[in-house]
Amino acid sequence: MKRDVSAHLDIGITAPTTLEFQLAVAGQPGLELTESLVFELDGRTIWPQEISGPHGTRIHKFATGAGNLRVHYNATVFGVANPETASDYDIAVYLRPSRFAECDKLFGFAAAEFDGNAAPAELAAAVTGWVRRRLSYVAGSSDPIDGAVETLLCGAGVCRDFSHLVVALLRAVKVPARVVAVYAPGLYPMDFHAVAEAYIDGVWRVFDATGLAPRSSLVRIATGRDASDTAFMDNHGGEVFVNSMWVNAIIDGFLPFDNGVDPVSIV
Template identity: 55%
Template structure:
C-alpha cells in the first residue's frame, strides 16, 4: 500500500437518559509498524473522564465507561503517518470465522452457494466472484435496512448499506468454506462519509479485504475494529440504561490524491 498518510477524526454527542455502561470503538486499531499520533477525549456533562481501554481482535480497542444521566461528548483525531504491518493470522481464526454468527448466518446459505457459484474454483477466485455478485445484487440505499437485519434479510431485500453488503459477503464466503469477518474502518473517499464496513477473507494464510459497495479505495482504509459481524464492531454500544445518539461526524482524508482501486488487486489492511 506504500506510505499513504491519512488523517481521521470522529465526534459523537450522546444523551444518557438513565445510567448505563458505554462501549466505544472509534480509535484506530493499534498494530505493529504503524506510526500513529492520536487524541481521544471523552467528557460527561463537561467534565473530562478517562475510559477503560480493552484490547480485542487485530488491534481493536474498546473504550468502556459507566455513565450516569447526562451528556457525553466523544472527540477523536488521528494522523496515520505510516501504515501498520499486515495483520498476522492467529491460531484458531480459521475455525472462528467459518462459524455462522448473529448477522452473517452462513448456515442458511450452504444450498444457495452451491447453485450460484462453482465450488471447484480456487478460494481467491471465489472471493472476488462473491464481491462482484453482492455488488450486482444489492442497491446501496440508506434507510433500506433495519439495524437487526442479517445477511438473509439483505439478500431478500436486495438493498442495504455498507454493513449489509459486508454481512452478505461474509456469510456467502463462510458458506463456501472461506473464513471471513467484518472490519469497521475509516474510509477516505467514501461518499457519503461515515464509519464504513468491509469484509476480510483468509486466503493462503493472508487476510485480504473486499468491499462490495465500491465506495472507497481499499488501499486507503484504516482499521478500527475487527470481529465476526457488526455485533462485535459497533462504534457505539451500551449495556442497560437508555441512550440517544444526538449527533455524530466522521472525517477521513489522505495526503494527496486518493489511490485508484480497480477492485481486482489483492489488498490487505493493517
C-alpha cells in the first residue's frame, strides 16, 4: 500500500513562544517512510527538536520569536504497520477519564443505553453506531474546549467530537479506548481527521462514527487519551494565528471499500 500525505501551514506569531507540532507520520515498525519537514520563520529555516511520544508519536518542538511561520510536511508511506500490543499500563490509562473523554460522567448513561455484558467487539460496534445515529456532523458547532459531555448534550460536532464521545462511552462500559489523529485518504473536505481505537481481543481496532473515510487507508499521526494528546499544534507563549492550512492525503489506486462494521486496524 502506497499513501502520499502532506500538510502546509501559514502561522502568524505575535511574540516569542515555544511551539510543538504533531504533523509527521508516526514511526511504526513495518512502514517504509520517505518524508520532508520544513519550518521557516520569515524565510529563515528553523531546526526543531524531535521528541518521541507513545505509540510512535513524533513531536517537533522549537522556540521562536515573532514573525510569519510557514510549515511544509510531505511524506510517502509504503507497507503495513506491525500490530501494536497494549501494555498493562496502556489498558489502565485508556480506561480512565481524561480531559475531553469524561467517561466518569457517563457511567449511568452508558449502562442504560448499552448491554454491559456484551462482548467488547459488540459494544464497540453498538457505541459507534449509536454515536453515528445521534450526532450530526456540523462544522463550527463545537468549541476547542468542548468534551464528550458537551457533544452529547449538543447533538452535533466534528470528527474530534465524534471520537471523544465514542471513546468516553467505550471507557464507560469498560472497553479500553483512545483517540488517534490521522491523515485520511478519501476525506472530504480534506483536513486532519480524528478517529477512535478500542482494544478488542488483544488488537487495537479503529472506529469512525463519522464514516467519512475508509478506515483501512488511514495513516497514524498521533495517539493518546484525547485531543489534548493529539493536537497538530501546541503553543506555549505568545499568541499565534493560523492564517491558512492545507492538508492532503491520497492512496495509490482506488479507495478501499469500508462498510463501517468489519474489524479494521490502522496500518
